[in-house]
Amino acid sequence: MNAIVALCHFCELHGPRTLFCTEVLHSPLPQGASSGDVSGQNEQAEEEEGGIQMSSRIRSHSPAEGASADSSSPGPKKSDMCEASGCRSLAGGHPGYVSHDKETSIKYVSHQHPNHPQLFSIVRQACVRSLSCEVCPGREGPIFFGDEQHGFVFSHTFFIKDSLARGFQRWYSIITIMMDRIYLINSWPFLLGKIRGIIDELQGKALKVFEAEQYGCPQRAQRMNTAFTPFLHQRNGNAARSLTSLTNDENLWACLHTSFAWLLKACGSRLTEKLLEGAPTEDTLVQMEKLADLKEESEGWDGSEEEEKPSAQTDVAEGQELSKCPPETSLMPDCNSWNVAHRRLSVFRSLRHMRQVLGASAFRMLAWHVLMGNQVIWKARDMDLVQSAFDVLRTMLPVGCVRIIPYSDQYEEAYRCNFLGLSPHVQIPSHILSSEFAVLVEVRTATRSSLYPTLFDDEQSLNKYEFVVTSGSPVAADRVGPTILNKIEAALTNQNLSVDVVDQCLVCLKEEWMNKVKVLFKFTKVDSRPKEDTQKLLSILGAAEEDNVKLLKFWMTGLSKTYKSHLMSTVRSPTSSESRN
Numbered sequence: 001m002n003a004i005v006a007l008c009h010f011c012e013l014h015g016p017r018t019l020f021c022t023e024v025l026h027s028p029l030p031q032g033a034s035s036g037d038v039s040g041q042n043e044q045a046e047e048e049e050g051g052i053q054m055s056s057r058i059r060s061h062s063p064a065e066g067a068s069a070d071s072s073s074p075g076p077k078k079s080d081m082c083e084a085s086g087c088r089s090l091a092g093g094h095p096g097y098v099s100h101d102k103e104t105s106i107k108y109v110s111h112q113h114p115n116h117p118q119l120f121s122i123v124r125q126a127c128v129r130s131l132s133c134e135v136c137p138g139r140e141g142p143i144f145f146g147d148e149q150h151g152f153v154f155s156h157t158f159f160i161k162d163s164l165a166r167g168f169q170r171w172y173s174i175i176t177i178m179m180d181r182i183y184l185i186n187s188w189p190f191l192l193g194k195i196r197g198i199i200d201e202l203q204g205k206a207l208k209v210f211e212a213e214q215y216g217c218p219q220r221a222q223r224m225n226t227a228f229t230p231f232l233h234q235r236n237g238n239a240a241r242s243l244t245s246l247t248n249d250e251n252l253w254a255c256l257h258t259s260f261a262w263l264l265k266a267c268g269s270r271l272t273e274k275l276l277e278g279a280p281t282e283d284t285l286v287q288m289e290k291l292a293d294l295k296e297e298s299e300g301w302d303g304s305e306e307e308e309k310p311s312a313q314t315d316v317a318e319g320q321e322l323s324k325c326p327p328e329t330s331l332m333p334d335c336n337s338w339n340v341a342h343r344r345l346s347v348f349r350s351l352r353h354m355r356q357v358l359g360a361s362a363f364r365m366l367a368w369h370v371l372m373g374n375q376v377i378w379k380a381r382d383m384d385l386v387q388s389a390f391d392v393l394r395t396m397l398p399v400g401c402v403r404i405i406p407y408s409d410q411y412e413e414a415y416r417c418n419f420l421g422l423s424p425h426v427q428i429p430s431h432i433l434s435s436e437f438a439v440l441v442e443v444r445t446a447t448r449s450s451l452y453p454t455l456f457d458d459e460q461s462l463n464k465y466e467f468v469v470t471s472g473s474p475v476a477a478d479r480v481g482p483t484i485l486n487k488i489e490a491a492l493t494n495q496n497l498s499v500d501v502v503d504q505c506l507v508c509l510k511e512e513w514m515n516k517v518k519v520l521f522k523f524t525k526v527d528s529r530p531k532e533d534t535q536k537l538l539s540i541l542g543a544a545e546e547d548n549v550k551l552l553k554f555w556m557t558g559l560s561k562t563y564k565s566h567l568m569s570t571v572r573s574p575t576s577s578e579s580r581n
Contacts, residue, residue: 001187001268003178004114005260008127009243010171011087016131018123019172019243020089020253022110022260088112088242089253097257101265108261110253122151122177130155130173139171142192144185152181154191158199161210162246168210170246174198176263187267194266198259205247282514285560286400346462347388350499351506352492354392357462362469364489368481369439369471370396372547373554375414375432379422380443383407385465386421389441393419395506396488398514400558414438436473443467482547484509516541517555522567 006021089112090096096111114120126146134145135157146152154176159169174195178184244252280288348354355363369376370393378386387406394402405412407421411428414437422428424442432438446466480486491497491505523529523537538544543552 001178001183001264002180003176003184003264003267004119004123005263006123006127006175006177007089007243007256008131008173008175009087010131012166014087016128017087018113018127019087020110020112020256020260021114021123022108022257022264023114023119024264025107025109097254099257099261106265108257108264110257110260123175125150126153126155126175126177127173129153130157130175131171142188142195144188146177146181148179148181151177151179152184153177154184154188156192156195156199158203160203160206160243160246162206162241163210163213164241172202172243183271186271190267190270191263194263198256202243202247205249209246209248281511282558282560282563283399283510285562286398286558289561346382346465347384348392348462349388350502351392351395351488352499352502354389355489355492358467358469360489362467364481364485365471366393366439366441366469367396367485367488368547370418371482371485371554372550373401373418373557374436375418375420375438376441377420377422377428377432377438378441378443379424379426380465381424382443383421385443385462390419390421395503396510398510398555398558400560401555402558433470434472436471439469439471441467441469480545480547482545482551483542484513484551513551513555514558516543517552517559518563518567520552521556521559521564526567 002024004021004023007019009017009019011017096109098110099108101108114123129145130143130153134143134153134155136143140158142154142156144152144154155173156175157171157173160172161168162170176184176191176195244250249255348357358366366376376393378389380386383406390404390406394404402419403417404419405417405421406419407423409423409426411422411426411432412420428440433440444466446464487509488506491502497505519541520534520537524534529537535544538549538552543549
C-alpha cells in the first residue's frame with residue numbers, strides 16, 4: 001500500500017511534532033544506504049511477521065535524513081528539539097530501520113522524518129492538523145480528513161500517562177496518509193482495529209510506569225505544596241520526556257517499525273482490484289439454459305447406452321483392426337489437398353465480407369429479414385458455404401432468437417427454424433416464395449468468372465458463385481429499416497474499424513436493444529399497461545417506428561426463461577403479500 005504511517009506528539013514547548021514514520025520504497029534505497037547488518041551499539045533486531053523480514057540496517061548519515069543539524073535538512077533544527085528527547089525518536093546518527101519484503105521486493109523504511117522534502121511537508125501538515133484542529137469529541141479517537149493536494153489522513157489521537165506532565169498525560173496520534181481517498185475509507189475498519197491495538201499496548205506500558213512512579217513519589221501532593229509559576233513551569237521545568245522513558249521500553253522504536261511495516265503490507269494485501277463484469281448477458285443466460293437441457297438429455301440416455309456397451313466395445317475393437325490398414329484416401333493424388341484448401345476459402349468470414357460479396361442492396365434486404373425474424377432460406381450445393389453464411393448472419397441476433405437447420409433435403413416450416421439450408425433440388429412451396437416473411441438466397445454457378453481463382457486471393461474465392469436474393473416483400477430494400485440495421489451498416493462501411501471492432505460494436509448494439517426489449521416486456525407483459533402508454537414508452541426508447549416495434553417484439557422471444565421467471569416472481573410477490581394482509 002502506497003502510504004505513510006507516522007507517530008506524532010504534541011510538545012508543550014514546540015507544538016505538534018513527528019516522532020517516527022514508516023514509508024514504502026518501491027525503488028532502491030537512497031544514496032548512502034547499505035544492506036550490511038548493524039554492528040556495535042546498533043544491534044541487529046530481526047523479526048518475522050506477515051512474510052516481512054524486519055531488520056535494522058546501517059545507513060550512512062546524510063542531511064536529508066533529518067538527523068543532521070544542517071539547515072538544508074527537511075527536519076526541524078536542533079535548537080527546536082526538546083532537551084530531554086521529547087521531540088526525538090532516534091538518537092543523532094541512528095541509521096533507522098529497513099524491512100525487506102521478499103515476496104514483492106518492497107522495502108519499508110522507518111526514521112523520524114521522510115527523506116523527500118515534499119513528503120516531509122505532507123506529513124508535517126497532517127501531524128499539525130491531527131493534533132490541533134482535526135480532532136474528534138473528547139480529543140481521543142479516530143477521524144478522517146484531507147484533500148487531493150495534500151493527501152487524505154486517517155488519524156487516531158490518544159493520551160499517554162506521564163507523572164511529570166500537566167494533567168498527568170501527554171497527547172499523541174498515529175496517522176496514515178495516502179492519496180487514494182476511496183482506498184483509505186474502505187480500509188477504515190482494518191486500520192482502526194490494528195492501530196487501536198498498538199495504542200492499547202503503548203498505553204498499557206505507560207500506565208505501569210505511571211503507577212510505579214506515583215507509588216514511589218506522588219506528584220499530585222507535591223505540586224499542591226509547591227508554588228506554581230505558569231510561564232517558568234512551561235518554559236523551563238516541564239520538558240517532555242521521550243516515549244521510551246514513558247513506556248520503559250528500549251526496543252520501542254524497533255517494535256513500532258515492525259508494527260507499522262506489517263500494517264502497510266497487510267492493509268495493501270487485503271484489498272485487491274478485480275474486474276467486475278456485471279450481470280450475465282441474455283446470450284449467456286440462454287446458452288447456460290441450453291447446456292442444462294443438453295445435460296438432462298444426456299443423463300436420460302445414460303441408461304440405454306449402458307445396455308449397448310458390449311456391442312460398442314466390439315465395434316471399437318473392429319475399428320482398431322481396420323485402422324491397421326491404410327485408408328484409401330491416402331492413395332489419392334496431391335490435387336485433393338488443393339481442393340480441400342480451396343473449399344475452405346469458399347466461405348463467408350464476416351458480415352463485411354458478405355456485404356462485399358452480395359452487394360449493398362442485396363445485403364440490406366437479407367439483413368432486414370434476419371433482424372425482423374423472417375425465415376432466411378439458402379439453396380446451395382456447398383454445405384460449408386451455407387453453414388458459414390448462417391454463422392455470420394446469426395451474430396446480428398440474440399442467441400435465443402436463433403433456430404438453425406443447416407442443411408435439409410426437404411422444406412421446414414418457419415416455426416421450426418428461421419435459418420434453413422436446402423439442397424438445390426428441393427422444391428419450396430409457392431406461398432413461401434411469394435411471402436413477405438421469407439427471403440431466398442440461391443447460390444448458382446457464375447457464368448463469367450474464372451473457374452480457377454488464385455488460391456491465396458480471398459476476395460476471388462467466391463467469384464465462382466452467383467448469389468440471387470429474392471423476397472415476396474419488394475419494399476424491404478427501400479424502406480428506412482430498423483435503427484440497429486442502419487448502425488450496423490455504418491460500422492461495416494467504416495474502413496477504419498477492424499473486423500474485431502465491428503464484432504464488439506454488434507455486441508454493444510445487441511445489448512442496447514435487448515435492454516429496450518426488457519423494458520417493453522415488463523411494461524406490456526408484466527404490468528399490462530394500455531396501448532397509449534406503450535406508445536409513449538416506445539417514443540422514449542427511440543423505437544416508435546414500425547420496423548423497430550417489429551424487431552422488439554421478435555427479440556422478446558429471445559429472452560431467457562431465467563429472466564422471465566425472475567421478473568414475474570419479483571413483480572408478483574408484493575401483490576401476493578398485500579392480498580394476504
